[in-house]
Amino acid sequence: MSDESALTAALEAAVEAGDEAGAASAASRLLEIGAAPTIVTGALSRAMGRLGEQFHRLDIFVPDLLIAADAFEAAMAVVEPALRNSPRKSKGTIVIGVVEGDIHTLGKNLVRVMLAADGFEVYDLGRDVKVAAFVDAALEWRADIIAMSSLMTTTMDRMRDVIGLLVSRGVRDRVCVLVGGAPVTQAYADEIGADEYGDDASDAVAAANRLITMWQRPGADHS
Amino acid sequence: MTGLERVRRAIRFEPTDRVPVAPLLGAHAVALAGITYEAASADPTAQTHALLNAVELYRPDAVFTLMDLSAEPEALGAEVTVAADRTRIITRHLSPEALLADDLERVILTARVPAFVDTVRRLRAALGDTVMAGALISGPLTAAANAVGIETIARMLRRQRETLADMLERLTKACMAVARAHLGAGAHGIMLLEPCATSGILGPDDLSSLLLARLQTVAEHIRDRDGIGLLHICGDCRASLPCLADSRFDVLSLDAPVDLMRAREVVGHHIALLGNLDVRHLLPRGTPQSVYGAATLLVRELGSEGGFILSGGCELPPETPTENIRQMFEARVT
Numbered sequence: 001m002s003d004e005s006a007l008t009a010a011l012e013a014a015v016e017a018g019d020e021a022g023a024a025s026a027a028s029r030l031l032e033i034g035a036a037p038t039i040v041t042g043a044l045s046r047a048m049g050r051l052g053e054q055f056h057r058l059d060i061f062v063p064d065l066l067i068a069a070d071a072f073e074a075a076m077a078v079v080e081p082a083l084r085n086s087p088r089k090s091k092g093t094i095v096i097g098v099v100e101g102d103i104h105t106l107g108k109n110l111v112r113v114m115l116a117a118d119g120f121e122v123y124d125l126g127r128d129v130k131v132a133a134f135v136d137a138a139l140e141w142r143a144d145i146i147a148m149s150s151l152m153t154t155t156m157d158r159m160r161d162v163i164g165l166l167v168s169r170g171v172r173d174r175v176c177v178l179v180g181g182a183p184v185t186q187a188y189a190d191e192i193g194a195d196e197y198g199d200d201a202s203d204a205v206a207a208a209n210r211l212i213t214m215w216q217r218p219g220a221d222h223s
Numbered sequence: 224m225t226g227l228e229r230v231r232r233a234i235r236f237e238p239t240d241r242v243p244v245a246p247l248l249g250a251h252a253v254a255l256a257g258i259t260y261e262a263a264s265a266d267p268t269a270q271t272h273a274l275l276n277a278v279e280l281y282r283p284d285a286v287f288t289l290m291d292l293s294a295e296p297e298a299l300g301a302e303v304t305v306a307a308d309r310t311r312i313i314t315r316h317l318s319p320e321a322l323l324a325d326d327l328e329r330v331i332l333t334a335r336v337p338a339f340v341d342t343v344r345r346l347r348a349a350l351g352d353t354v355m356a357g358a359l360i361s362g363p364l365t366a367a368a369n370a371v372g373i374e375t376i377a378r379m380l381r382r383q384r385e386t387l388a389d390m391l392e393r394l395t396k397a398c399m400a401v402a403r404a405h406l407g408a409g410a411h412g413i414m415l416l417e418p419c420a421t422s423g424i425l426g427p428d429d430l431s432s433l434l435l436a437r438l439q440t441v442a443e444h445i446r447d448r449d450g451i452g453l454l455h456i457c458g459d460c461r462a463s464l465p466c467l468a469d470s471r472f473d474v475l476s477l478d479a480p481v482d483l484m485r486a487r488e489v490v491g492h493h494i495a496l497l498g499n500l501d502v503r504h505l506l507p508r509g510t511p512q513s514v515y516g517a518a519t520l521l522v523r524e525l526g527s528e529g530g531f532i533l534s535g536g537c538e539l540p541p542e543t544p545t546e547n548i549r550q551m552f553e554a555r556v557t
Contacts, residue, residue: 063381183503
């Protein structure tokens, strides 16, 4: 096995074990031996993809995914300076946040990492995000998708408000809306006019991919 | 047969004249009475007034205090703020070290927790033994998660397991202190809220090794004081049902993602079930006919052999139409 293959395997194993130092070290070593930054991001993407599938099957749980996400971010911090010189082609741009009145960031953070690992450019607006801030950010970054999370029934209707604001500003056709969070269901997503619903972090990535595929299909009109 | 008798018989799998109905009406009752959540969650007079109004309107077999998962964390020191919609939200978490203190059993009975205890006292005084008076309290894992943040707890599960076990042990004793206070005030039952024990967050192995023994301790503490113990888990907890069946609680309250008929097959007659009409869409936004249909199905499938209490999968949203709630009570007599 070549050094590059061994280090790539080590990087994937470190991420899957939630080993931040090991992931950062393997990423650093890969760059030192001359591996392209995309070799590192490819390994990270594969590891997070496998974890997402395991999480979806309930073979692993939030704590496992969370420490893996920490390891992913530790490795990304190493590779990001190199990526600036040879940027990846992004699948699409997503602004993500937890809706106004809600400070529960766990699900949103996992989705953010999974989306980044899958090749999306993700702008994280954080928690307790005002309705207008979602729309302003989406327009500023020319986002393909607004992804919103809520953990509480008392705050989930802010998602409806964001879609309402997109409509009232006349920009609903410029951006897709992906929603998720514990109280959110497919029925609720349909009711408020969201384009996709993510049942968990892995499902949210699949939903974002469906939206991007639809968005970028020939003849799609989103001026 | 009074509501309390009906509930007691149902949880012993004994025949009842009809299936007991006990939705968590707190937030709806408060909205119906024109009281803000902010006021009701701090003022026992206001909360009692709202809940008694709802009892008068719907005639449930059990009435529970308002669900407020910020009450115990606030008492423990977390910062709680009133949101724009007048609900209370936790805006600053504690450091984990704060939950390793020796006086949690005393501290947790401060801030707004006494207002909930006083609400129970007033409910019991007004209702006697006609309706089961129940208190909703945070379980040890959920109190920890809301006090220090769920991400902190999730990382501790993998990186500081011994410290987390110590924290949960202390919070178990603190939760028992809250339960004792409510039972002392006249509560017939305690519903321990453990939404953070849902399968996505806490797998069956973690539940079994880290939380189950502590849940059993709380359940026995309630039973030793002649209280009815109810355990509520939010979300999809199918993977953990075998473990939850051994929790020693009298009743397992399950959320809508769990098929109650399947759950009965898994848990057998170890524990009664409470639930689980969908509170996210069906009850607040469904038609009365659809609510009646779903409630009737549950009553028909689970009601014949006892061990079942019809309810929502969680607390009903404030905006739930009165007519939809009435349909739950219509279905019980079929």
